[in-house]
Amino acid sequence: MSEPNTSVADGILDVEKIRKDFPILSQTVRDKPLIYLDNAATTHKPISVIERVRSFDAEQYGTVRRGAYSLSEKATQLYEESRQKVADFMGAEKKGEIVFTSGTTQAINLVAHSFGKRFINAGDEIIISNIEHHANTVPWQVLCEERGAKLKVIPVSDDGELVMEEYEKLLSPKTRMVAVNHVSNALGTINPVKEITAKAHAAGAKVLIDGAQSAAHMKVDVQDIDCDFYTFSGHKMYAPSGIGGVYGKMEVWEELPPYVTGGDMITEVTLEKTTYAKPPARFEAGTPPITQVIGLGAAIDYLNSIGMDKISDYENSLLEYGTRLFKEIEGVRIIGNAHHKASLISFIINGAHPSDGHPHDVVSWLDRDGIACRGGHHCAQPTMIRYGVPATTRASMAFYNTTEELDALAESIRNGFPYGFVAL
Amino acid sequence: MSYDKELYQQVILDHNRKPRNFHVIDNASHNCHGVNPLCGDDITVYLNVDEEAGKIDEVSFQGSGCAICKASTSLMTAFLKGKTVEEAKQIKEEFHKMILGEFNPEKEEHHLGKLILFMGIREYPSRTKCASLAWHTLVGALDKKFDGISTE
Numbered sequence: 001m002s003e004p005n006t007s008v009a010d011g012i013l014d015v016e017k018i019r020k021d022f023p024i025l026s027q028t029v030r031d032k033p034l035i036y037l038d039n040a041a042t043t044h045k046p047i048s049v050i051e052r053v054r055s056f057d058a059e060q061y062g063t064v065r066r067g068a069y070s071l072s073e074k075a076t077q078l079y080e081e082s083r084q085k086v087a088d089f090m091g092a093e094k095k096g097e098i099v100f101t102s103g104t105t106q107a108i109n110l111v112a113h114s115f116g117k118r119f120i121n122a123g124d125e126i127i128i129s130n131i132e133h134h135a136n137t138v139p140w141q142v143l144c145e146e147r148g149a150k151l152k153v154i155p156v157s158d159d160g161e162l163v164m165e166e167y168e169k170l171l172s173p174k175t176r177m178v179a180v181n182h183v184s185n186a187l188g189t190i191n192p193v194k195e196i197t198a199k200a201h202a203a204g205a206k207v208l209i210d211g212a213q214s215a216a217h218m219k220v221d222v223q224d225i226d227c228d229f230y231t232f233s234g235h236k237m238y239a240p241s242g243i244g245g246v247y248g249k250m251e252v253w254e255e256l257p258p259y260v261t262g263g264d265m266i267t268e269v270t271l272e273k274t275t276y277a278k279p280p281a282r283f284e285a286g287t288p289p290i291t292q293v294i295g296l297g298a299a300i301d302y303l304n305s306i307g308m309d310k311i312s313d314y315e316n317s318l319l320e321y322g323t324r325l326f327k328e329i330e331g332v333r334i335i336g337n338a339h340h341k342a343s344l345i346s347f348i349i350n351g352a353h354p355s356d357g358h359p360h361d362v363v364s365w366l367d368r369d370g371i372a373c374r375g376g377h378h379c380a381q382p383t384m385i386r387y388g389v390p391a392t393t394r395a396s397m398a399f400y401n402t403t404e405e406l407d408a409l410a411e412s413i414r415n416g417f418p419y420g421f422v423a424l
Numbered sequence: 425m426s427y428d429k430e431l432y433q434q435v436i437l438d439h440n441r442k443p444r445n446f447h448v449i450d451n452a453s454h455n456c457h458g459v460n461p462l463c464g465d466d467i468t469v470y471l472n473v474d475e476e477a478g479k480i481d482e483v484s485f486q487g488s489g490c491a492i493c494k495a496s497t498s499l500m501t502a503f504l505k506g507k508t509v510e511e512a513k514q515i516k517e518e519f520h521k522m523i524l525g526e527f528n529p530e531k532e533e534h535h536l537g538k539l540i541l542f543m544g545i546r547e548y549p550s551r552t553k554c555a556s557l558a559w560h561t562l563v564g565a566l567d568k569k570f571d572g573i574s575t576e
Contacts, residue, residue: 355440358490360463364548376463390464390488420437422491424429424544 012314013306019400021046021302032370035405040185040213040344040396041374042235045299049239052298057291064290065264065281079290082297083280089300090230091221092247099253099280100288103244104212105135107231108179110283111208111246112139114256115177119206122148125174127205129154129162129191130386131184134379136210140179154180156386160187160336167196171203178207182214182230186380186392187336188319188344190214197227206252212236212244217315217342217398219308228252234292239299243292253279260285311399315343318397318406325410331357331417335392343397346378348389349413349421356420359391362413364423366393369412371405432541439495444502445484452482457572458561460553465489467497469561478509483562490554496542497558503539509566511535516559522546523555 019025024044027034036044062075080095087095101107120126126140130153144151152175154167162180171178178200182193197207208229214220216237222230229248235241258265258276262285267275276282303311322345326332331351336344349357359375366373374394377384384391395409449455449470457468467487474481483501487494504512515535521527522536525546529536545555553575564573 353441355494356437356491360490360551360554361492364492364551367548419433420440420491422433422436422440422495423548424433424436424541 012310012317013399015314015400015402018306019402021048022400023047023050025400029370029372030368032368035369035371035401035408037395037397037401037405037409038372038374039398039401040236040378040394042241043216043238043398044400045238045240045295046302048302049295049298053240053291053295056294061291063287075290078297079288079293082293082300085297085300086232086245087247089220089304090215090232090247091223093223094250096278096280097247097250097253098245099248099283100243100245100293101283102242102289103233103235104133104210104231107229107244107246108135108208108210109139110259111229111231111248112143113259114283115206116143116147117257118255119176120144120147120149123174124149124176125152125170125172126150127152127154127167127170127175127178127180127200129180130156131160131162131187131189131380131383132179132181133185133210133212134381135212136179136181136208137382140177149176150174153382156189156383160184160189160338160341162189162191162196164192164195168199171199171205173204175200175203175205178205179210180208181210181212182220183211183217183342183344184336184380184383185213185344186378186383186394187338187346188341188396189336189338190218190340190342192340193227194225197225201226213342213344216303216311218312222247234296234299237296237299238302239296240289240292242289243296248279250279253283256283258282258285262286306399314399315397318401318403319343319345321403322395322397322406322409325406329410329413332413335387335389344394345396346392346394348392349416351417353420357416358421359393361421361423362393362416365416365419365421366409366412368423369408371409371412373409429544432544435499435538435541436491436495439498440491443485443494443498445498445505446486447484448486449482449484452484454565454568456561456565456569458557458564458574459572460489460493460557460575462576463490463554465493465554465557467493467557467561469497469501469558469565471562471565473509473566480504480507480509480512485558489557492542492545492551492554493557496555497561499539499541500558500562503537504562512566513563515539516563519559520556523552 062071064076064079084095152170206228209227215232231246233244265285333350335346363375452470454471472482523545529540
């Protein structure tokens with residue numbers, strides 16, 4: 001066993017106090033305390049978010065951007081305040097650069113559709129990487145098929161890092177868009193998005209960064225990155241599901257046609273012709289998920305109250321602790337060993353019996369001990385193919401996790417080997 | 425027969441490590457490819473059926489997947505040899521209901537033999553498809569579903 005190393009992680013945050021803010025964490029699963037390590041899939045909500053959603057619905061709910069009565073005006077004001085919170089949180093210059101969507105998937109589809117319609121023609125090229133979520137793969141594949149464009153893929157090293165020399169070779173005067181994630185959901189790799197963006201811009205291409213896995217785990221500054229688009233999902237940042245969005249540079253937004261059309265995104269509609277509203281309204285047709293937007297604002301308040309630097313320092317200490325623990329377990333192989341990594345460990349069982357330890361067996365085995373991990377291809381099948389595995393088991397951490405929980409995870413894995421991880 | 429978790433765990437482990445009837449039947453009278461797209465279980469079941477007697481003479485499989493899927497398919501092939509097609513379909517129905525928790529072989533008459541060791545799956549709803557893929561694929565083969573079987 002490793003020497004106790006709680007001091008590294010414990011000094012940064014008062015985790016016991018933080019855990020009390022999250023009601024769901026105090027429950028038991030199969031008579032064991034819940035150990036929630038699937039934060040890359042979705043995160044839990046602090047009581048402040050739960051309460052804010054309740055109080056908004058109970059006392060302040062109304063339609064937004066329509067009504068000329070007090071309730072609607074107040075709701076609109078709160079809704080726009082949330083947009084400002086998102087803009088500030090991500091370092092956007094203007095509030096109107098934030099467009100709300102249902103989440104990252106819809107955000108990328110919005111950009112692929114609107115940007116593609118305006119700027120992608122036959123023979124053009126779009127670059128993604130080998131470690132993208134399907135949400136940042138399929139929309140571009142579809143767009144390329146529709147437009148006769150070509151999809152190029154940045155290769156990844158055995159450790160899980162993008163091969164930057166190869167990326168530079170892929171860039172050409174035909175490159176219109178480079179779309180990569182900030183953090184890989186399957187491996188945890190933190191990509192050098194600032195460098196990727198600068199190189200793309202030098203080639204005349206626009207850049208979309210999929211921030212689903214980064215927004216709640218590190219300080220993001222979209223102006224510093226200089227990307228043209230940056231997407232995020234509320235339910236991965238301690239906010240309700242069904243809300244997320246995309247930052248875009250205002251001058252880029254202004255050139256794009258709408259994705260979804262209908263009410264609220266227009267300036268004028270006659271039976272012959274419609275003129276579109278300015279961004280962000282142009283991209284927010286219909287009544288938005290109002291309460292969820294308020295919840296997202298409350299989640300950002302909560303994150304700010306702790307501090308993104310502290311959060312990323314603490315989560316990084318959990319990653320170091322967990323990685324060291326995992327490396328001591330014979331028969332466990334970590335997939336993804338990038339130098340810069342978010343707090344996520346993807347692994348396979350590689351023991352004496354090759355057929356033992358399929359991720360779905362491992363996940364059920366861990367569930368017996370109250371531990372929630374993800375097993376599967378993580379909606380990143382091209383990544384799994386690259387590493388020659390059908391699936392991995394993934395432990396993804398948040399600032400409410402503890403070193404003791406990682407000890408319990410390691411212990412449960414050790415105990416699984418004699419049973420071939422068969423849970424019944 | 426009481427439900428012995430530890431013993432059953434070991435049986436599944438054994439069939440996962442050493443699957444029985446794990447080969448292709450050349451010129452099989454029936455076969456079907458079954459996949460579980462969400463988790464990647466992927467098997468092909470082969471059968472030689474004596475059409476006149478309505479009897480399964482031979483049954484085998486190939487493929488990859490989790491321990492539950494492979495052990496379930498392995499145990500199925502071992503159990504079905506010599507059974508009639510009618511019996512196989514009845515067993516499939518009982519098996520499927522058992523793992524969904526809708527049929528309790530400890531309390532009701534059944535034809536599942538030692539396949540009741542999969543009863544514990546009812547505690548893990550997300551694993552139901554792992555255990556049942558073999559049986560859906562078997563029925564697909566018997567019904568000549570040439571497009572294969574998908575659990576989604």
